Amino acid sequence: xxxxxTVLAERPTAWRAWWGLGxxxxxAGQVAAAVPALQQAHNLxxxxxxxxxxxxxxxxxxxxxxxxxxAAVVAAERFAAAGPRDPWARTLLAEAQIQVARATGSADWSxxxxxxxxxxxxxxxxxxxxxxxxxxxxxxxGDFAAALAHLDQSLARGLAAVAxxxxxxxxxxxxxxxxxxDRELQRAQMQAPGDxxxxxxxxxAARPMR
Numbered sequence: 001x002x003x004x005x006t007v008l009a010e011r012p013t014a015w016r017a018w019w020g021l022g023x024x025x026x027x028a029g030q031v032a033a034a035v036p037a038l039q040q041a042h043n044l045x046x047x048x049x050x051x052x053x054x055x056x057x058x059x060x061x062x063x064x065x066x067x068x069x070x071a072a073v074v075a076a077e078r079f080a081a082a083g084p085r086d087p088w089a090r091t092l093l094a095e096a097q098i099q100v101a102r103a104t105g106s107a108d109w110s111x112x113x114x115x116x117x118x119x120x121x122x123x124x125x126x127x128x129x130x131x132x133x134x135x136x137x138x139x140x141x142g143d144f145a146a147a148l149a150h151l152d153q154s155l156a157r158g159l160a161a162v163a164x165x166x167x168x169x170x171x172x173x174x175x176x177x178x179x180x181x182d183r184e185l186q187r188a189q190m191q192a193p194g195d196x197x198x199x200x201x202x203x204x205a206a207r208p209m210r
Contacts, residue, residue: 015044034058069099087124101140113137128159144174162192
């Protein structure tokens with residue numbers, strides 16, 4: 001990051017240096033710092049596909065309290081239009097639409113996000129992330145039964161990533177099925193005992209309900 005900043009001090013209009021800085025910030029987990037650098041790179045070279053991809057990723061991955069849902073969805077729509085057969089572009093768009101649904105409380109946005117996520121199945125082999133994203137869209141509008149159905153479909157297709165089980169436990173908890181949720185977390189723990197996602201879910205489950 002220091003090297004890219006040194007380059008930019010001498011060449012402030014070098015799009016590749018802005019991209020390099022933004023990508024380095026992303027790799028370092030500094031998502032908020034990555035956004036302006038990648039935005040500048042995109043502004044300087046709007047036709048570059050990978051620059052736009054990184055910019056959208058940074059916007060979508062911002063922490064909850066720093067999210068910019070409408071900026072994310074506009075950039076994600078641009079990326080999806082540039083790569084109409086790219087399932088990752090559609091997934092990022094669905095995640096941006098979920099952010100707008102959460103910010104506005106609009107069921108219409110969550111419905112759109114669910115359809116966008118599932119449309120990945122039309123252009124690429126099925127992946128657990130597709131069903132997890134569709135389930136996340138359903139959870140935003142409070143349709144926990146639909147969310148569970150998507151996760152069950154993932155398991156039925158053999159896409160039993162540990163993240164699916166963690167998400168499924170959360171949805172079962174939403175439905176008040178606490179024992180089933182605990183059993184699902186136990187399966188996730190057996191599948192990946194040291195996974196940070198599993199450990200975090202176990203810690204959350206152990207907290208007393210308010």
